[in-house]
Amino acid sequence: MKLFWNVRSQAWIVAVGVGLWMTGCKKEPDLAPEPSVTSTPSKADQSVNNWILENMRAVYYWNDKIPANPDTTLAPESLFYSLLYDYNNSANPERDRFSWIQPNVEELKSSLSGEEKTTGLEVKYYLRAQGSTDVIIQVLYVLPGSPAAKAGLKRGDIITAVNGQKLTTSNYASLANEPTTFNYGLGKVESGKIVDTQTVKIVTAEVFQQNPVFLDSVYTIGSKRIGYLVYNQFIPGPNGSTTPTYDQKLEQIFTKFKARGVNELVLDLRYNPGGYVSSSVKLASMIGKGIDNTKTFYRTEYNKDLMAEIEQEGQTNDLVTRFQNKSQNIGSNLSRVFVLTSGGTASASELIINGLKPFMSVITIGETTYGKNVGSITIEDETGKIKWGMQPIVFKSFNALNQSDYSTGFKPTIAKSEPLEVKQLGDLEEMYLGTAIAQITGTSSARISADRGPQLPVLGSSVERRAGGSNMFDDLNPLKP
Incomplete structure (x- = not known):
C-alpha cells in the first residue's frame, strides 16, 4: 500500500502552470512536442527517461494506455508526452490534456504555490477589430503589491503596444x-x-507570491445579506511556508459572513484555475448545506493496478474524501450558491461545483468552465539526482452522486461574457456580480446586463493558459490552421 499512500498524500486537482503565458484560440495544442533529433540520448537523459517511465507505469491514471515499447531514445520531454493517453486527439474529450513535465522541479513546485516571476497581471487577448491581425490586451485583474500594481495598472486597462x-x-x-x-x-x-x-506604464517582472484571497464583501439589500468572495487559486499558504495563511484567511472571512448573517453567497472563481484539493475541501465545508464529516465531498478513482491493490487490502474507504466539520459553515442559512465562472475556471474550482451539487443548488454565471475532472501529483526524484519534475494525472474524481460528467466543462446556468469595458471587482454594477445580485433580489438591470464596449474576437486568456498546465498552448499563433 506504500505506493497508494504516496499518491494519496500529495493529491492535487491541479491546473496551474508556470508564468502568465499566452493562449491560442483552442484549449489544446495541435501537436505534441517534436521528438528530439538526437537518436542516442546521453547517459543522464537515459537515467531521466528510466525514471519517467517507471513512475508513469506505476501511478499514471491511464497506465494501461502507455505504449508497450515507448521510444526511450527520445529526449525526456518528448518521451513524456509520447506516453500520454490520446494526447493529440482533440476529438476525444476524455483524453489527457493536462499532464506536464518541467526540467526544474523546484520551479514547478513554486508555481503551484502561487510564487513565480511575474508582472502581476492576469489578462485577456482580443483582435483589435474583426478581420484584423492587430492584438490588444485587456487587464482582468492586478495582483495587489505586484510590480504592475505599483506601476498603476488596474483592471480594465487596455494594452496596445x-x-x-x-x-x-x-x-x-x-x-x-x-x-x-x-x-x-x-x-x-x-x-x-x-x-x-x-x-x-513601465513594469519589471519579479518573483512574487500571489495571495489568492483577492476580495471579500458583504452587501445588505433588503432582507438579503450577500457574501461575495473572489478567490483566485487554491493555495493553503505561501510557497515554502508550513503555516496555512490563506486557508486561515478563508476561515476568517466565513466567520465574518456567519456573524453578519449572510444568507446568499456569490463565489467568484472566474480567474481560479485550480490548486490543492485540501483547500477545496476546506472551502466547500464552509459552504455546503446539511454536510458534516460523514458526507462525501468527492471520491477518487486511480489506475487499475492501484485500484486492485486498494481493494485487495480492503482500503476502499480511503478513496473517499469527506467534508470537514467547520464552525464557520454558513450552509444552514443558504439554499443555493452562485458561482461566477470563465473558461479558466478549472479543476479544484470545478470540484467545488461538482461536490456541492448533491447538497444544494449551484447556479453558475458566466462561461463554460474548462473541464478538468481529473487530478495530478507532483513527482520528483527523492535522491535529488534528477532535477526534473512531473505533474501527471493520477486520478479521476466523482461526487456523492457518483457524477463526473464535466470533461467538457460545466455550461453556465446564466451565460455571460466579460465585456471589454469592465467595472472593478466588487462593484455592484460589474456584469457578473450584478447579474448574481439581480437573481438574488429579483430585479434586473439593462445597464448591468448589457455588454460594454466594442464586441471583439477573443483569442484567449492567461487564466485559461494556467488552467491547461505548463505544457498547454505551445502553438501561440491563433490564426494558424
Missing part, C-alpha cells in the same frame, strides 16, 4: 512574455473603437 511595438498575431506571444522589463503602451475605447494614447 509592448516596448514600443504594436501587438499583432505574429508577435504578441513573445512581446508579452519574453522581456523582463515591459513598457506597456495603453489604449482606450473611443466612439466604439480602440485608440492609442500617450500613456506608458
Whole structure:
C-alpha cells in the first residue's frame, strides 16, 4: 500500500502552470512536442527517461494506455508526452490534456504555490477589430503589491503596444512574455473603437507570491445579506511556508459572513484555475448545506493496478474524501450558491461545483468552465539526482452522486461574457456580480446586463493558459490552421 499512500498524500486537482503565458484560440495544442533529433540520448537523459517511465507505469491514471515499447531514445520531454493517453486527439474529450513535465522541479513546485516571476497581471487577448491581425490586451485583474500594481495598472486597462511595438498575431506571444522589463503602451475605447494614447506604464517582472484571497464583501439589500468572495487559486499558504495563511484567511472571512448573517453567497472563481484539493475541501465545508464529516465531498478513482491493490487490502474507504466539520459553515442559512465562472475556471474550482451539487443548488454565471475532472501529483526524484519534475494525472474524481460528467466543462446556468469595458471587482454594477445580485433580489438591470464596449474576437486568456498546465498552448499563433 506504500505506493497508494504516496499518491494519496500529495493529491492535487491541479491546473496551474508556470508564468502568465499566452493562449491560442483552442484549449489544446495541435501537436505534441517534436521528438528530439538526437537518436542516442546521453547517459543522464537515459537515467531521466528510466525514471519517467517507471513512475508513469506505476501511478499514471491511464497506465494501461502507455505504449508497450515507448521510444526511450527520445529526449525526456518528448518521451513524456509520447506516453500520454490520446494526447493529440482533440476529438476525444476524455483524453489527457493536462499532464506536464518541467526540467526544474523546484520551479514547478513554486508555481503551484502561487510564487513565480511575474508582472502581476492576469489578462485577456482580443483582435483589435474583426478581420484584423492587430492584438490588444485587456487587464482582468492586478495582483495587489505586484510590480504592475505599483506601476498603476488596474483592471480594465487596455494594452496596445509592448516596448514600443504594436501587438499583432505574429508577435504578441513573445512581446508579452519574453522581456523582463515591459513598457506597456495603453489604449482606450473611443466612439466604439480602440485608440492609442500617450500613456506608458513601465513594469519589471519579479518573483512574487500571489495571495489568492483577492476580495471579500458583504452587501445588505433588503432582507438579503450577500457574501461575495473572489478567490483566485487554491493555495493553503505561501510557497515554502508550513503555516496555512490563506486557508486561515478563508476561515476568517466565513466567520465574518456567519456573524453578519449572510444568507446568499456569490463565489467568484472566474480567474481560479485550480490548486490543492485540501483547500477545496476546506472551502466547500464552509459552504455546503446539511454536510458534516460523514458526507462525501468527492471520491477518487486511480489506475487499475492501484485500484486492485486498494481493494485487495480492503482500503476502499480511503478513496473517499469527506467534508470537514467547520464552525464557520454558513450552509444552514443558504439554499443555493452562485458561482461566477470563465473558461479558466478549472479543476479544484470545478470540484467545488461538482461536490456541492448533491447538497444544494449551484447556479453558475458566466462561461463554460474548462473541464478538468481529473487530478495530478507532483513527482520528483527523492535522491535529488534528477532535477526534473512531473505533474501527471493520477486520478479521476466523482461526487456523492457518483457524477463526473464535466470533461467538457460545466455550461453556465446564466451565460455571460466579460465585456471589454469592465467595472472593478466588487462593484455592484460589474456584469457578473450584478447579474448574481439581480437573481438574488429579483430585479434586473439593462445597464448591468448589457455588454460594454466594442464586441471583439477573443483569442484567449492567461487564466485559461494556467488552467491547461505548463505544457498547454505551445502553438501561440491563433490564426494558424
